[in-house]
Amino acid sequence: MNASNNHNLALAVSRRGLLKFSLMGSAMLAAAGVTASLSGCSSSQPDTGYQVLRREDVSFLSALIPVVMQGTFVAGKEATATQLTLQAFDRNLAHFSPEVLKLMQQLLDVLGMAFTRGPLTGVWGSWDSASREEVTAFLERWKNSSISLLNMGYSSLVQLIPMAWYGQTEAWGHCGYPGPPTI
């Protein structure tokens, strides 16, 4: 990420250990750009097989998707369903306007990098090794946080993931949808 775009948000951990956001200008999750430049660990290249999603994004979403969609994927086919959802998520992002995509990538940066992930999500290890319970706890925390940016992040993720899955024909059996009529 280009850190020069991301000077409008300062993220700080207060003495009491509570996170405080100081927002100037537009309300963007821009902290990760700064952290990325500090830690030098954020890749900007899409992962192999994706138009937009980077390796860290794929790792995070692979942990998140089965939790958000729990109860919808056919037993034994969770891995395939997660993969289909990832691909569709990637295609949807690839059609977003550059500014909306930038917002999403800033959100994913915050979630992907250890520096911000631990304090903001409670998941201190990598997403690859996060348990379902940890992921569920992270979602609850973001849903109920007093920090509106985290509420917004929660809201985006729990809408974009089903949006990606239910576009697939494989999803329609669960929701009793017969598919579109033939013309």
Add this chain to the structure above:
Amino acid sequence: MPVPDIFRQGIARGWKTYDGSALEQDLTLEADVAIIGSGAGGGTTAEILSAAGFKVLIIEEGPLRTSDDFAPLRENKAYPALYQEGLGRMSKNGAVTILQGRAVGGTTTVNWTSSFRTPKPTLEHWAKEHAVAGHDEASMAPWFAKMEERLGVAKWAVPPNGNNQVIADGCDALGLKHDIIPRNVRGCWNLGYCGLGCPTNAKQSMLVTTIPATLDNNGELLYLARVNRLQIEGSRVVGLECLAMDERCVAPNGRKISVRAKHYVLSGGGINSPAVLLRSNAPDPHQLAGKRTFLHITNFSAARFAQKLDPFAGAPQSVYSDQFQWHDGAAGEMSYKIEVAPMQPVFASTLLAGVGEQAAATMAALPHINFMLALGRDGFHPDSAIGNVELRDDGSPILDYQMTDYSWDGVRRAWLSMAEIQFAAGAQQVWPVHVDAPWLSSWQEAKAAINSLPLELYRARIGSAHVMGGCGMSEDPKLGVTDSLGRHHQLENLSIHDGSLFPTSIGANPQLSIYGLTAKLASQLVERLKA
């Protein structure tokens, strides 16, 4: 395909169209009148001007998609292609999802066909509070009648689908008024996929009516081209600087198109029209461009019925209730129009979104779901929520929409009204769409729960499919960007013909309001250009 693709046939006959994404070099185009935007305002204006003998060029940012492209009706193909920002458009705080079309035909290509005349109290409010002249009910009536005739607008004669029938049943049980929605369709197959583009050309959108008529009248169409700036010298627009877009309509591809015309009509709709003025540093002595933008801020109530409603099939909107629309006068407490939304699974899943087993159970019940919405009539009361269009660093627009206690109060009352109607219609359970609300099993229980819901962004799911205002019209240059005829107060050869002219929201789905008003403005523009 059993349905002829009239647009592709027209192109084969020799219609003049330019695809910005395919340009191999920069381009210069000339016309008598250049129209920016091909939706309800641009399409209507183009037909009238070209029929009067003027050479018209229509410029559309989005792609050209026609009936053959719309089949086989896949949501995952349609939404990224046909909506602003690839369906990613939202308010600046990320709390309001904004559905706006972006394709040849604009939002008319993807709207749900509901067609209402501008309500009389709205027109009266504009005259009284916003110095709008000449648009009273009697003066507007012939223009609405003309466009209803042109676009086949008539009350839907087929029985409503199960989703819509809930409004009729619930209102009947409670003694509330309701009526059938007029739709702009001819030979409609009652499929219910209007939001994905009509595959049978039954919907009388601009794509199959006014734009073909314009192209038959020597008009030209440039698509996948964004009007970046108006070039302004003194009090005149002297040209347009357009950026050709890539085929996904995500980023400019480096080619430029210059446009020269005698007169220019801005019809980009709410958000995009003021954005063109702001990017162009157009004279704006009273800082009005982009101000007073409205959304019909919309909240939702889902209900579960024992019987199947199949809310994904059949005309999307065919029944409405205005019971709670004008009860407190035009400028009283926030009021709302009640309708339903069609529920194909992608769209449904974003509105019913949640996590894990509970969300899974809701989606599993999709065939039994009724999904009601309330269009909050914003902009009439001084304490109403209001939006302001700003430019991001890259020049693209973003709407800063600020909710207020007044508008939240309307949201809460709308949840109550919808839940009461749904239970009266026989719902087993109702869910006011809010992250803290559970599924509720009786009207009494729902009333208590709704009255205690926190009215907060991100917890209440709110959205909009109707962007209005931002270039309001008024005879007083201190109150409006244009006069009542859509003439820009400072730029003599620029008109604005779209929903951005509205000084408030409409209080009804806005397409016919745009058709009627812009038909009138375009006809008067013809007289002025001929003089």
